[in-house]
């Protein structure tokens with residue numbers, strides 16, 4: 077077993093012990109992940125936990141990994157539990173999740189219903205359908221021949237046709253940031 081794998085295993089074991097002591101008595105390391113990874117810790121229903129013990133922090137990749145595993149597991153929450161330098165106590169490590177996940181967690185805690193999925197505009201398309209523009213490349217005056225489209229309008233996906241772009245409009249982040 078490699079050293080980094082050993083480190084990872086030790087961190088997972090520490091998180092499991094911590095969770096059990098914290099009342100999650102079913103928590104255990106997920107040893108067989110199968111074809112689709114579903115996180116490192118099993119036994120906390122509805123939650124996927126990806127444990128990280130790395131010198132270098134790569135939060136964006138880690139959070140994306142946790143969310144993919146959440147989808148694989150059909151869980152409601154996917155988080156990264158990452159070791160903090162200088163302490164072996166997982167209670168003092170950090171747990172990171174996306175804002176979407178945090179809001180879902182808060183809704184659950186406060187007993188709020190999940191709002192209906194909002195139809196979000198992801199791009200604009202010319203009426204002929206030939207031109208598709210991501211939100212960064214909407215023509216300044218879209219006019220009547222450009223109509224907003226949501227992901228429902230793009231069952232096969234779509235790429236921005238701007239010559240310098242080509243971004244997948246279903247993956248681009250809200251607010252027009254580059255993904």
Ligand SMILES: [Zn+2]
Nearest residue numbers: 210213236241
């Ligand atoms: Zn574009």
